[in-house]
Amino acid sequence: MAESGRGRKGEHTRQAILHTAMALASVEGLEGLTIGRLATELGMSKSGLFAHFGSKEELQLATVDAAGAVVRGELEALVGEQRGLAALRAAVDGWLNYIERRHFPGGCFFSGAAAEFDARPGPLRDRIAATLGQLRNAFASFAAEAQAAGELKATVDPEQLAFEIQALGSAASFMLLLYDDPRALVWARRAITERFESLGTTPRDPAPTIQ
Amino acid sequence: MAESGRGRKGEHTRQAILHTAMALASVEGLEGLTIGRLATELGMSKSGLFAHFGSKEELQLATVDAAGAVVRGELEALVGEQRGLAALRAAVDGWLNYIERRHFPGGCFFSGAAAEFDARPGPLRDRIAATLGQLRNAFASFAAEAQAAGELKATVDPEQLAFEIQALGSAASFMLLLYDDPRALVWARRAITERFESLGTTPRDPAPTIQ
Numbered sequence A, B: 001m002a003e004s005g006r007g008r009k010g011e012h013t014r015q016a017i018l019h020t021a022m023a024l025a026s027v028e029g030l031e032g033l034t035i036g037r038l039a040t041e042l043g044m045s046k047s048g049l050f051a052h053f054g055s056k057e058e059l060q061l062a063t064v065d066a067a068g069a070v071v072r073g074e075l076e077a078l079v080g081e082q083r084g085l086a087a088l089r090a091a092v093d094g095w096l097n098y099i100e101r102r103h104f105p106g107g108c109f110f111s112g113a114a115a116e117f118d119a120r121p122g123p124l125r126d127r128i129a130a131t132l133g134q135l136r137n138a139f140a141s142f143a144a145e146a147q148a149a150g151e152l153k154a155t156v157d158p159e160q161l162a163f164e165i166q167a168l169g170s171a172a173s174f175m176l177l178l179y180d181d182p183r184a185l186v187w188a189r190r191a192i193t194e195r196f197e198s199l200g201t202t203p204r205d206p207a208p209t210i211q
Helices: A002-028 A035-042 A046-052 A056-079 A084-100 A109-117 A123-148 A158-179 A183-199 B002-028 B035-042 B046-052 B056-079 B084-100 B109-117 B123-148 B158-179 B183-199
Strands: none
Touching: A002 A035, A002 A046, A002 A056, A002 A109, A035 A046, A035 A056, A056 A084, A056 A109, A056 A123, A084 A123, A084 A158, A084 A183, A109 A123, A109 A158, A109 B109, A109 B158, A123 A158, A123 B158, A158 A183, A158 B109, A158 B123, A158 B158, A158 B183, A183 B158, B002 B035, B002 B046, B002 B056, B002 B109, B035 B046, B035 B056, B056 B084, B056 B109, B056 B123, B084 B123, B084 B158, B084 B183, B109 B123, B109 B158, B123 B158, B158 B183
């Protein structure tokens, strides 16, 4: 009992540390996430932090995993039992809302992490690439489901559509922060809506048929 | 004569330093661009570097300006005397080719810099935001010219189109590096071509009229 109580407390502390680590890394980058910097932010001792994470790299990898879990959790909650195009729309709307309300103070965690580590081979880049790939694959499988259900045209490439969605959302995240300009979200939403309309089999807002 | 000779030599050295600084910053980020790190890379003394750049921030700002000049120079050379849609196509093709041939080892300089500094207010963020804005504005003015010339539909929002192009190119740059996967360039080119076709008044590859 006592041991499992301590185990739960340890896990609780670890989660609280990772919460602060994600926010810090989203602003200052994963490279800025040192044991010392995080200890100052949390008002903890460095040795206390070392008890949870044995090295800077271990802390960085745990932070990437924690951010992946946050995003997967959000995605599952948004999509629920929906399938196909409804699931894709719910996932995209949810992601853009999540960017808009600035869940992480430094914007979309993975867009920032990808930009930071794309040219630096190693375990961190591999972990970031794998997590971003899972998210793009989630968009691509919803698109493939939608296509199989006849909701998207047979000519649609689900992987390309997923790439486009990820590109537009990431760019909106960067622009929102860089210029504090909400037009980026408007542009991203409109661009994705226009793609769904032109790729869908039942356009909501068809173009006039007479030129 | 002698003075102007020294002036030219000084300027030549400064440009050589900035060339290395851009490559280094594209891989390790602008924050990793310290006087000490750059001195090691160049085999110069720190005091020699300080003669050119008085502080880390001055070096970072000069590097952003140098990268802006590289990109503007490439853009002018690509576009030449072209106007409207031809200018926009030339600029976009050139930019994607530039990403593909990895001019900077760490990918598109400004996409990386924007991601790194978007949540860190200050002179560096302002300079990055202004330069990225100039490039997006160049795309937007070519699109507006194309619209005025009747090459793009009247319903096109030139600023939104410029945002979409920048989003797709940046995402291709990140993915190319992150996964060493050339499909990102294929997807970005195809997505932009499809936008031009659906927004243009004379589609090159019209969709079949019979569903």
